[in-house]
Amino acid sequence: MNVLNQASGERYTLYHGDCIPTTAGLPDNSIDFCIHSPPFANLYIYSDSKADMGNAANSDEFMEHYGYLIKELYRVTVPGRLGAVHCKDLPLYRNRDGASGLDDFPGDIIRAFKRHGWVFHSRTTIWKDPVIEMQRTKNHGLLHKNFTERADVCRQGMADYLITFRKWEGLEANTESIKPVKHHKTAPETKAYQPQYVGTNPPAYWDSDRDYSIQVWQRYASPVWFDIDQTDVLNYEVARDNADEKHICPLQLGVIRRAVDLWTNPGDVVYSPFAGIGSEGVVSLEMGRKFVGVELKESYWRIAANYLQSTENAAQQMTMLDMLTVA
DSSP states (O other): OOEEEEEEOSSEEEEEEOHHHHHHTSOTTOEEEEEEOOOTTTTSOOOSOTTOGGGOSSHHHHHHHHHHHHHHHHHHEEEEEEEEEEEEOEEEOHHHHSSOEEEOHHHHHHHHHHHTTOEEEEEEEEOOOHHHHHHHHOOGGGOTTHHHHOGGGOOOOOOEEEEEEEOOTTOTTOGGGSOOOOOOTTOGGGTTOOOOOSSSSOOOSEETTTEEOHHHHHHHHOSEEOOOOTTOOOOOGGGOOTTTOSOOOOOOHHHHHHHHHHHOOTTOEEEESSOTTTHHHHHHHHTTOEEEEEEOSHHHHHHHHHHHHHHHHHHHHHHHHHHHHHO
């Protein structure tokens, strides 16, 4: 599996190594849900490792390397279950790319997943504040002054996307074999998790008539998620390594919570091949799932291992408190 090190607990395993050979070492049909944010080709620099996909010479080289991972993700995923990719369009720069504009990175991902057998299942747009993007990037297309003088360069802000794929292999003639995801108030293992929502009037999670609240479902089913808090991320500053890194872009915990809640059962195995500082793992453990992750960068892996152990410890303490309360 080409693993440099690993950290583990009762409900998680976190590998330090290259995600492609590590994923290749996992058993067939062993993962209930995959969720990750890829290293965005050459937009960000995460490390100086030759194994880091973000260090590809160009987008074509990145997609070639990424394809090997996509193939393995398909193999390890339980038939009928899903994988989700958090991504965005990538900016093109005149001095680097010959013209200013946008590259359809989400489209490249969809085409790559389909080449390796996945079925395109859904696309969710995650609203992002264009003012925050303007303040962070100073992109000419978002500057207010250009609306009066150079509106030809103006553009909209760049949303994030959660693109979801399904492994349909072998299910064409026997959909009854799919391991279903269920949301029932009567299931005792689901009572521990009560999602938190942004807004002044959060809906009740459970509905006495339908089990799964129709108000919550309407939020989940919306093609645009307007209520994701962009600041709801793990603290990544402690993992920064200024010697070889320009930027880290942690996935919002609200996106992970919603995807894990929607597409997994308590006790399912969630997998992230780009575990970073542990966002997907922390949410999975908090929500009563198991987690397997891989991270190449050692400083990220160490922080993720600490986060996962702390989360598991907190969950165990809560379980003991519940038992004492019942007694």
